[in-house]
Amino acid sequence: MDFRLTPEAQEFYDEVCAFFDEHLDAETIAREERTGDGFDRAFHEALAERGWVAADWPKKFGGQERDAHEMYVLDQEFLRRGCPRNTSVTTGLVGNTLRVVGTERQKRELLPGIASGRIVISLGYSEPQAGSDVAAAQTRARREGDHWRIDGQKMFTTGAHLTDYIFLLARSDASGGKRDGLTMFLVPTDSEGFEAQAVPTLGGERTNLSFYSGVRVPDWLRVGEVDGGWDVMKVALSLEQGVGFSGSAETLHRRALEWAERAGRLDDPLVRERLARTALNAEVGKLLEQRAVWMTAEGRPMRAEGPMCKLFTSEALIEDAGSLLDMLGPDALESGGGPTSPAAAAVEFFQRYAQGTAIYAGTSEIMRSLIAEQGLGLPRSRSG
């Protein structure tokens, strides 16, 4: 039993910190706060230059064969520093899915582009009528010779205004069961008939509505079998398991502590207890995440351990950010100027941002159902 980072991850951590110190400047963070893009091309390219966009991949695809422990260290630093991250995450996810289910041509033509930072990809799963019940997607895909014609609309296509492809879940056959007639594609965003429209959010992140009217996609960009999209989704969704937000919780704690120190309130028992609770939850969240990382690295089969990370860290973040905003008292409303205002503004930001963490990548209700089914052996509660 050992709770330290592995020696390799520790070494990597030091490199990662030095890299962020050098490349993540105040301007990049300020731009992210202004635009909510979740992506900064210059930073992403610098990351690619270091070989860290796909650091876990085999060398032949431009990776460094880093293990799960090292990948965790890198991702954790994105969260801790509030670095634009969404598109890096979605791109990595699609790349990893292609590594499992992609054709030789897809691997050859796309993976090196992803690893070198040239190609970035968004997830196009959710639709206006199909969110948690993602298999109910209605966006249509019709075969037309060696092409497919896509018509429909996606919701919450984060990054779609900047990315090169949408990893799209579409219905190729509406006659059978919900999960039977789905097919997945990589839709180039420079296609005619594609459009992305901004959806601003409470956390400042920009996401999008995306529209597909008669978009033509060549068959080689189909991922997986025709009508076999659900099998691809299972792979893609399983790769999302184990995400958590303890890095955000650490930063929330640090900023709130900074407020307490500057405001001279660190002797107030109520303030102390609220801060200590956040530190405790951040530690529990980190441990749950590290367990999932360790199990992944060791190839141990996971049951409920992945969803537990997502559920605990997002729910705790909501609870703690709310508690710490209350802790600020009237300072919470101080928007500009004053010695405590940057730290207060950070806590206020987290209180909004936290709400999204319990929604995207599977809501807390879906996580609880997965834990109940896979961890406790309870019957499925979602029909259809």
Added chain:
Amino acid sequence: MDLALSEEQELIRETFAGFFSNESSLELVRECEPLGFSADLWKKFAETGALGMGVPESLGGGGTGLIEMALVAEECGRQLAPVPFVESAVAARLLARLEAPDALEAALEDAAPLALALRLVDDSPGQRIPAGAVAGSVLALRGGALVRVSRPPGWEPDCPKNHGSAPIASWPLAEAPGEVLAEGERARAEFDTAVEEWKLLTAAALVGLGRESVRLGAEYAKGREQFGAPIGSYQGIAHPLADCATAVDGAQLLVWEAVWAREDEPERAPALASMAFAFAAESAARAATVSLHTHGGYGFSLEYDVQLYFRRARAWPLVWDDPRRELQRLADRLYGPSRS
């Protein structure tokens, strides 16, 4: 990060899981109420060598670390075993650290459990001592000295009945004669270590209690049908259990980390110990409450076992303190003492 247990640790866990499953049935737990002690089980348990497991081999013990003891405490908690393992094992380690071989030998051979008074005698002379009701001797910090007070012949402690069947009792600690084992700074430091170990092992026992509570609830929810379906298919039942399962897993990891840190990251160890105690107490209480509710009216009846877990979940940590006060202690450990 490496969470794998060594072969020896796995063996210890399996051995004691088996021991408590076989020897500490919930019928026995019921029979031992309200005192919360089975002399018979204690005898069998002592024969396993568990009492001295954390004592160096050179002093006649098993030579394991605290993590192995935490595994045993968790199994003990899972089966609500009516034996004061945590108190006795922690006190035995204290005697070993104090190089009190005679007292240690007597304790390891003696049939009666050992106990530790968790508060300073000078501040709390009438404190309720965990396992005090059944202990043969109590270790206590009195007037700056660590003393061993033996049970006066013929004297019967005053044992308040309690909802958790915790064998607590007051001893005449202020006036009873005691053998001085250490004095001054050393006495204080070793005493503090023992209290920390008690908190960590109690937290481990609460993890076991919490995990078994969730399991009982989940099993019931699979079998019980209402409105034509197992109640576990209703999210109002399933989701709170999922929350509890998550919290109990988190508590276990935190206890392990806190124990591990005592040797490997000592600067973080005090804060982690407070986190572990507070979080294990909270998670166990919630798990037992949710599990009871999952059982509907049957959970409220005395016939079903979940009530045994429910009553102990809050009682065990309260032998020490309000878990929220442990959060305040955590703040002291993280941010330094409050100046107000």
